[in-house]
Amino acid sequence: MEQEYSHRPVLLDECVEGLNIRPDGIYVDGTLGRAGHSAEIVRRLTTGRLYCIDRDIAAIEAAQKRLEPWMDRVKLIHGNFTDLERLLTQAGVPTVDGMLFDFGVSSPQLDDPARGFSYMHDAPLDMRMDQSQPLTARTVVNEWPQEELRRILYQYGEERYAPAIAGAIVRVRGQAPIETTFQLVEVIRSAMPAQALREKQHPAKRTFQAIRIAVNDELTAAERVVEQAVPLLAKGGRLCIITFHSLEDRIVKNGYAGFVKGCTCPPDFPVCVCGKTPSLKLVNRKPILPGEEELKENPRARSAKLRVAEKL
DSSP states (O other): OHHHHTOOOTTHHHHHHHHTOOTTOEEEESOOTTSHHHHHHHTTOSSOEEEEEESOHHHHHHHHHHTGGGGGGEEEEESOGGGHHHHHHHTTOOOEEEEEEEOSOOHHHHHOGGGOOOTTSOOBSOOOSSTTSSOOHHHHHHHSOHHHHHHHHHHTTOOTTHHHHHHHHHHHHHHSOOOBHHHHHHHHHHHSOHHHHTSSSOTTHHHHHHHHHHHTTHHHHHHHHHHHHHHHEEEEEEEEEEESSHHHHHHHHHHHHHHHHOOOSOTTOSSOOSOOOOOEEESOSSOBOOOHHHHHHOGGGTTOEEEEEEEO
């Protein structure tokens, strides 16, 4: 069990600094995961409170133990951070001094072969972060139209062989359903040219990423979280978001930009008629990236980017 707790969350020091934690403040960890970020936030609180949200019930159950020393100032909420506004209203939280969202798949989900996230273990095609939702990777792979498969592989996975892979999936499933991760890996391999199979990166990596994003509707989640989080922040409150994918990072960057600009009038209007004023300022112009030390310890952090903004 101790082994599990030695896992260091991505950009931990940078997140703690970004949140600018006050001992009496109200904070939200919207993606609890292994509770590594939560543990660092809550140990800095005295009379403050930390609300932890996760859609994976396994994460909530594990956090009971991990956060046990501080449970007097923690509330665990099983739910999806895309329902942030509703979840916090139900918990009786009108405003918050800081929020953290980490859009990475938590390591226990990746490392549990039965969850079907990994192309390195054979398992049923699942990939659901919330195991009560109906849509699974099996449904996407076996039932979605070829054109939709091509689109998600290209858009979410940035997979240049998307048309060939989508075509191969549809051909193979026409004979019999594709049931497991290894079956899918074989279909992907069969569709790729020899030189692509010699690349350092696993040939299935981009396709698996794309299907995972589609199953969990991760890009919509990124949009909705910025929209909902900013109005809930108190003046001077901080919003920290970690992304692992260029599409998500762009959504967060643009989401922040809308609140930083305020005015939504067309550029050719001589004066502002919408009356909207800026409600955010960027704490860092550019995203914060992991340092060399962290990358040595945790190669999974390589694509992580943290963006921090403050409520005006």
